[in-house]
Amino acid sequence: MADAKSKKIAGMIGFTLIKAVIAVVMFLPIIWILTGGFKTVAEFTTSGSVLPQNPTLENFEYIFYHSNLLGYTRNTVILMLGTTIGTLLSSALVAYPLARMEFRGKKLVFSIIVATMLIPNIALIIPQYIMFGKIGWLDSLLPMIVPSWFAYPYNVFMMRQFFRTIPRELDEAAEIDGCSSLGILFRILVPISRPTFVTIGVLSCVFWWNELTQPVFYINSDTWRTLTIALMTSFMYTSSNTFVISWPTIMAAATLMILPPMLLYLFGSKYLIGGIKTGGLKG
Amino acid sequence: MKAAAKSANKPGSRRLSRNRAAYAYLCPWIIGFTCFTLFPILFMFYTSLTNRKLNGLSEFIGFTNYVNMFKSETFLNSLKVTILFSVCMVIVDTVWAIVLALLLNQKRKGNGFFQFFYFLPTVIPSVAISYAFRTIFGKDAGLLNSMLSALLGRTVSVNWLYDSGTVYPAVFFVTLFTYGTGQMMLIYRSALGDVPKELYEAYDMDGGNAFGKFFHVTLPMISPIVLFNTLNGAISALNGLFGILYPLTGESGNPNGMTQVLSLLVYKEAFSNLKVGYACALSVVLFLLAALFGAVIFRASKNTVHYEY
Numbered sequence: 194m195a196d197a198k199s200k201k202i203a204g205m206i207g208f209t210l211i212k213a214v215i216a217v218v219m220f221l222p223i224i225w226i227l228t229g230g231f232k233t234v235a236e237f238t239t240s241g242s243v244l245p246q247n248p249t250l251e252n253f254e255y256i257f258y259h260s261n262l263l264g265y266t267r268n269t270v271i272l273m274l275g276t277t278i279g280t281l282l283s284s285a286l287v288a289y290p291l292a293r294m295e296f297r298g299k300k301l302v303f304s305i306i307v308a309t310m311l312i313p314n315i316a317l318i319i320p321q322y323i324m325f326g327k328i329g330w331l332d333s334l335l336p337m338i339v340p341s342w343f344a345y346p347y348n349v350f351m352m353r354q355f356f357r358t359i360p361r362e363l364d365e366a367a368e369i370d371g372c373s374s375l376g377i378l379f380r381i382l383v384p385i386s387r388p389t390f391v392t393i394g395v396l397s398c399v400f401w402w403n404e405l406t407q408p409v410f411y412i413n414s415d416t417w418r419t420l421t422i423a424l425m426t427s428f429m430y431t432s433s434n435t436f437v438i439s440w441p442t443i444m445a446a447a448t449l450m451i452l453p454p455m456l457l458y459l460f461g462s463k464y465l466i467g468g469i470k471t472g473g474l475k476g
Numbered sequence: 477m478k479a480a481a482k483s484a485n486k487p488g489s490r491r492l493s494r495n496r497a498a499y500a501y502l503c504p505w506i507i508g509f510t511c512f513t514l515f516p517i518l519f520m521f522y523t524s525l526t527n528r529k530l531n532g533l534s535e536f537i538g539f540t541n542y543v544n545m546f547k548s549e550t551f552l553n554s555l556k557v558t559i560l561f562s563v564c565m566v567i568v569d570t571v572w573a574i575v576l577a578l579l580l581n582q583k584r585k586g587n588g589f590f591q592f593f594y595f596l597p598t599v600i601p602s603v604a605i606s607y608a609f610r611t612i613f614g615k616d617a618g619l620l621n622s623m624l625s626a627l628l629g630r631t632v633s634v635n636w637l638y639d640s641g642t643v644y645p646a647v648f649f650v651t652l653f654t655y656g657t658g659q660m661m662l663i664y665r666s667a668l669g670d671v672p673k674e675l676y677e678a679y680d681m682d683g684g685n686a687f688g689k690f691f692h693v694t695l696p697m698i699s700p701i702v703l704f705n706t707l708n709g710a711i712s713a714l715n716g717l718f719g720i721l722y723p724l725t726g727e728s729g730n731p732n733g734m735t736q737v738l739s740l741l742v743y744k745e746a747f748s749n750l751k752v753g754y755a756c757a758l759s760v761v762l763f764l765l766a767a768l769f770g771a772v773i774f775r776a777s778k779n780t781v782h783y784e785y
Contacts, residue, residue, distance in 0.1 A: 205584070212579050212586075216593035222608035222653060223597055225619060229611070237611070241622025283504040296498035306505070309513055311707075311770045313715035315739040316763040319746055319755045320516035320523060326532075343508025374497060403601040403655070405719040410743070421603045425723055443607055451600035458599045462592075 226451060229444030237440045252445035261415060262446070265423040269402060272334050272419060277397040279342035281390060284352055287344040289378045292356035293364065310346040318410050325411065332413045337401075348393050355389040356382050395461035399454045420450050517763070524760050528753035530746065541757035553733050554741045555761070560644075561717060561737055562769065566709040568648050569657045570702070577664035578690070591665070598658025602716075605653045606723040613637050613646050637724065638731045647735055650720060656712050660705050667698040710769045714739065714762055738762050 224243060230252050232245040240246065256262050290296060291303055325336040363385075364377050372380065383390065405421040412418055418427070428442040499506075524541055528534035545551045576594050580587045597605070612619040613636035624632040636646040651657065675693050684692065695702075718739040721729065727744040729736025736744075738758060746755035 208579065208582060208584070209586070212590045215576070215579070216590055219594050219597050219653070221619075222605055222612065223600070225608050225612055226604060229608075237617065239617050241614075241617045241619050241625075243619065283508075286501050286503075287505040290498035290501040294494060294498045294501075296495045299498075302502060302505075305509065308770075309509065311711055311766055312513065313711055313739075313762060313766050315715050315718055315742065316759050316766060317513065317516040317520065319742060319752060319759050320520040321512065322746075323523065323528075323532075323752065324516060324519065340508060340512045342504065343512065344505040349505065399599050400655075403599075403603075403719075405601070405603045405722065406715075406739075409718075409722065410747075421601055424601075424603050424607065440607075440611055447601075447604040447607060451604050454599045454601070455596055458596060 223451065226444050226447045229441055230446075230448045232441045232444075234439060234441055237444075252439075252442045255442055256446055256449070260427055260446075261418075261423070262449075264416065265418050265420045265427075268334065268417055269419045269421075272337060272404075272408075273398050273401040275334065275338035276341035276401050277394055279338065280345050280348050280397055281394055283342050283344040284348035284393070285378065285383060285390075288349045288352035288356055289374075289382065291349070292353045293361075293377075293382075306346045306349055310350060315406065318407070322410055331411060333411075333417055336411045337404075337407050348397075351393060352386065352389060355386050359385050391461055395457055399457055402454055402457075420446075424450065520756050520759050520763070523753055524757040526753045527751075528756070530750040530752050534753065537753070541754050544754070545757055545761070550733060550736070550741065551758070554729075554736050554738050557729065557734065557736055558714065558738045558762075558765070562710045562713040562765075564644075565648055565651050565717075566706060566713055569651055569654070569709060570660065570706060572652050573657055573660035573705075574664050574702075576661045577668055578694075580661075580665050581668045594661060595658045597653050598655050598661075602654060602719040603723045605650065606720050609646075609650045610637065610724060640731055640734060643725075643731060643734055647721070647724065650724060651717075654716065654720060656709060656716060660709070663701060663705060664698065667701045668694065671697045707770065711766055713737075714766055714769075718743070738765075 228243055228245055229237065231248040231250070233247065233249055233251070236246055291299065291306075321336065322331070325331055330336050330339075359382060363381050367377050367381050403421065404419075405425075408419045408422050409425075412422060415427075424443060424446055428439045428446060429436045430439050523534070525536060525538060526534045527537045527540070580591055580594070611617070615621065615633055615635040615638075618636070620636060621632045621634060634642060636642045671694060675697070676689065679689050679693050714737075717737050721735055721737060721740055722743070725731075725735040727736075727740050727748065729740050738761065742755050742758045742762065745751045745758060
């Protein structure tokens with residue numbers, strides 16, 4: 194008996210130790226970024242220690258006073274909100290008939306939506322680039338914001354799945370009370386689906402805050418750079434006629450960049466776990 | 477059939493207005509699908525048959541791009557690298573996500589605390605993660621080399637991302653920090669919580685060990701979710717790797733193209749070599765590869781996946 198108990202305790206300590214080691218490893222890049230911003234260029238390129246030996250604020254000063262940080266942040270926020278609001282609204286509209294109405298061609302529409310979920314974005318980015326070039330949208334945020342207002346298949350799928358778990362009796366009761374179909378969507382389904390909407394909203398915000406690929410293809414000028422491209426292109430300095438990457442400045446900028454998604458996750462974590470669950474309606 | 481019989485009872489005009497209402501709601505998707513998906517697909521196939529340049533000059537050249545493509549060492553290498561990433565990396569990431577989910581599934585205090593540490597690094601921008609690892613894996617002042625030097629008591633100076641022997645483990649390790657992997661961990665954790673407790677109890681009564689329990693109870697129960705996420709992982713490997721590898725190993729996929737997945741090659745051909753027609757031919761390959769993965773995984777799932785859920 195006692196043996197089994199001590200074995201159990203040993204197992205518990207072992208598990209916790211493994212979990213703690215993984216936690217440290219997973220957090221290492223974040224710690225490296227957070228401390229890197231306080232190092233000097235000389236230190237960053239010669240010493241491999243985590244903690245800065247002579248902490249300096251010059252990297253942050255450079256970012257605030259000599260770079261277009263405010264502009265990059267503004268662009269990123271416009272991109273993030275523009276796409277997220279668009280996709281929430283349009284995906285809800287499209288998911289609604291797929292979850293609630295019988296109509297001709299429903300199966301076909303749903304199959305196409307599922308199939309398009311599988312198309313990697315990058316496969317279509319060159320033809321889209323040419324297309325957006327023709328209508329003069331290159332070097333702006335439009336190639337990314339406008340398509341979000343026309344429903345993302347993945348979000349449509351997620352919302353449809355959740356709408357289907359809501360009892361139809363609620364719709365029917367509302368219909369008897371004279372509620373229009375649009376009213377059913379926005380007064381019944383959307384409020385009940387709040388966790389799903391928060392989940393999709395947070396995921397979308399984090400996705401676009403972090404997105405590098407599409408801005409790299411579509412944006413050229415400094416005016417419309419998002420933070421992610423700025424991190425790759427804006428913190429170089431010239432040294433004996435070659436471009437050198439100023440790593441500590443990058444780490445300082447990355448420090449400011451990684452905080453918002455982490456905060457968004459903390460805010461949304463309650464919903465994120467609940468929203469991902471396939472489960473139904475409680476209470 | 478039942479639905480058809482039901483709607484047949486309704487007056488025809490009502491059915492028509494139902495259809496009309498449904499398609500009114502579908503409008504955003506119909507426009508979006510036509511303009512941003514269907515048209516670009518058709519245009520991509522057409523452009524792949526031209527020698528279009530970035531400045532827009534274009535001439536129909538038939539299948540020349542495809543012929544050149546399959547003669548090109550760079551392309552064949554890139555295709556190999558892409559498949560390697562889509563298979564090996566997805567397996568590494570999936571196993572990692574399941575292991576983390578299992579660790580967090582133990583009924584212990586502090587799981588929320590650990591989940592915070594496991595998930596948080598995956599929500600930050602991939603470009604920040606890539607740049608952190610470019611310096612952590614760096615040769616001269618990299619964190620890994622200095623840690624190994626201190627541990628082994630001699631100077632270690634491996635250029636992890638530029639050495640052909642270490643580049644794959646290093647890059648795969650970086651992909652553990654991607655959004656997709658963190659997402660998978662959360663999904664698996666939620667799936668594990670949904671496995672009925674009675675099944676475990678039944679298995680315990682038959683005297684099974686922890687490994688048997690995982691392979692005989694847990695894995696069959698979560699297999700539909702594993703399938704969905706593997707599929708997603710393979711597709712997002714085609715798509716999302718650009719955001720990690722472009723800042724990590726560059727458009728040429730250092731060292732020697734060992735990490736030059738197709739998306740990087742598409743970018744390089746279109747914007748550095750200005751060959752947009754050729755880049756479209758490459759995109760067609762990417763597109764077909766995604767279709768192939770989808771078909772393969774759905775086919776394979778028929779026998780192995782337990783849908784009684």
